Amino acid sequence: MSYDVEIVRQGLNALFDLKGKPAAIQSWAGDVLPTWPERPNSRSGQDAVELYHIGRNHWIARAALDQEVKLGEHLRPTDCPADISIVQVSDTLTFFRVTGPHADEVMSIACPLDFHETEFSEDAVTYSELFSLKALVMRCKGGFEFAVEQSFGDMVEDYLSRATA
Amino acid sequence: MLIPCPFCGERSESEFIYGGPVGADRPDPNTVSDAEWVEYLTVAPNPLGPVHERWWHARGCGEWLAIWRDTRTHDIVEAPDDSK
Numbered sequence: 691m692s693y694d695v696e697i698v699r700q701g702l703n704a705l706f707d708l709k710g711k712p713a714a715i716q717s718w719a720g721d722v723l724p725t726w727p728e729r730p731n732s733r734s735g736q737d738a739v740e741l742y743h744i745g746r747n748h749w750i751a752r753a754a755l756d757q758e759v760k761l762g763e764h765l766r767p768t769d770c771p772a773d774i775s776i777v778q779v780s781d782t783l784t785f786f787r788v789t790g791p792h793a794d795e796v797m798s799i800a801c802p803l804d805f806h807e808t809e810f811s812e813d814a815v816t817y818s819e820l821f822s823l824k825a826l827v828m829r830c831k832g833g834f835e836f837a838v839e840q841s842f843g844d845m846v847e848d849y850l851s852r853a854t855a
Numbered sequence: 856m857l858i859p860c861p862f863c864g865e866r867s868e869s870e871f872i873y874g875g876p877v878g879a880d881r882p883d884p885n886t887v888s889d890a891e892w893v894e895y896l897t898v899a900p901n902p903l904g905p906v907h908e909r910w911w912h913a914r915g916c917g918e919w920l921a922i923w924r925d926t927r928t929h930d931i932v933e934a935p936d937d938s939k
Contacts (some may be wrong), residue, residue, distance in 0.1 A: 730862050730916075745916035746862050802867035816863060819870050819914040 693792040693854045695833070700785035701848055702757035706765055708749040710774030715749070715836030719775060722764035723751060731816040733828065735743045744826065755780070760776065784843035786850070797834050797855050801827060805834070821849045856929050862916040876900050890902050897925035902929060905935050 708715050712726050727734045727743040734741050738757060742750040753761055758780055767776040788796050794805045801822045803810060815828035823846070826837040838846050856868040876899045884892055900906055905923045911917045925932050 746918065748916070802869055817915050817917075818866070822869075826915040 693790075693796050695788055695790035695796050696772055697791050697796075697802075697847075697850050697854065698787045698789075699843065700787060700835075702755050702805070703756050703783075703785060704751075704753040704761050704781055705752040705778070705780045705783060706761065706767065707777045707779045708751060708765075708774070710747055710777075712747075714774045718770055718776075718820055722761065727813075732811075733815045734813075738792075741827070742826070744815065744817055745756075750779075750826070782840055783837040784840050784846075785835060785837045786846065787830055787833065787835050789830070793833030794838045796847070796850070796854055797836075800849070801825070803827060821846060856926075856931070858910055858912075858920075858922060860912045861919055861920055862907060862918050863912065866912065866915055869927070869931040870912060870914040871910045873911040874911045876918065877909055892901065901926075905932050 708719075708793055716723065724734045724737065726741055727741060727749075730746075731819065732743055737753060739761065740754045744750055746760055751761065751765075758778075762778060763789050767778050768778045776846050786825050797803075797805055803816070810829070812829055812843070815826065818825060818827050819825060820827065820836055820838060823838050825841050828835050857865040858871050859865050860929050878899070879895060880889065882895055887895070901925060905925050907921060907923055909921050910921060912920070916936055922928070923934050
């Protein structure tokens with residue numbers, strides 16, 4: 691069976707891994723970050739910077755790659771106080787987009803999450819497994835977006851093409 | 856098996872890594888016999904019924920959690936009354 695999907699490997703994004711109490715991070719980062727996501731495994735966004743709540747006191751800030759320098763100047767990862775951690779991880783993840791009428795079926799081949807909208811809502815973002823790899827999974831317009839560790843990018847691209855052939 | 860993560864909710868077992876049994880508290884090696892010390896180090900609980908286990912949500916949020924799992928059915932169950 692072939693699937694009606696489009697699979698696109700994305701370019702790099704500006705990514706910063708944030709750990710610590712929200713108040714401590716907010717006081718250090720100022721207004722460069724959007725409002726904090728209200729629920730675990732959800733996201734918020736403003737001015738092209740998105741914030742993913744992906745663990746207890748753990749977030750990922752994501753923006754377009756051309757925002758990386760500006761975001762880095764605001765977050766100052768190497769100077770941050772000891773009670774928080776900010777690490778630039780832009781080159782560690784490869785993002786893919788799976789869009790189209792069968793996007794949920796293709797994602798279900800690879801990932802054990804329930805992708806029905808009632809279970810995996812519009813603002814959902816979570817780490818899960820994808821082809822047995824740890825992957826950051828979320829919705830995007832017309833389908834799903836996920837990220838795996840950069841070094842697995844070629845392998846996942848191959849797996850996806852075989853799964854949808 | 857679906858494992859309840861305190862951060863993410865119920866997730867597939869495949870996202871987790873088994874972290875071993877929740878064992879007895881570490882005894883003071885200076886006050887226990889050699890046999891008791893070896894028992895503590897090497898003998899894992901293996902009951903027919905509820906067993907207390909640690910699991911790591913390694914392919915998820917990274918939380919460590921402890922659950923009671925019934926070894927006969929793999930159901931995640933309430934802690935037995937005599938465990939507290």
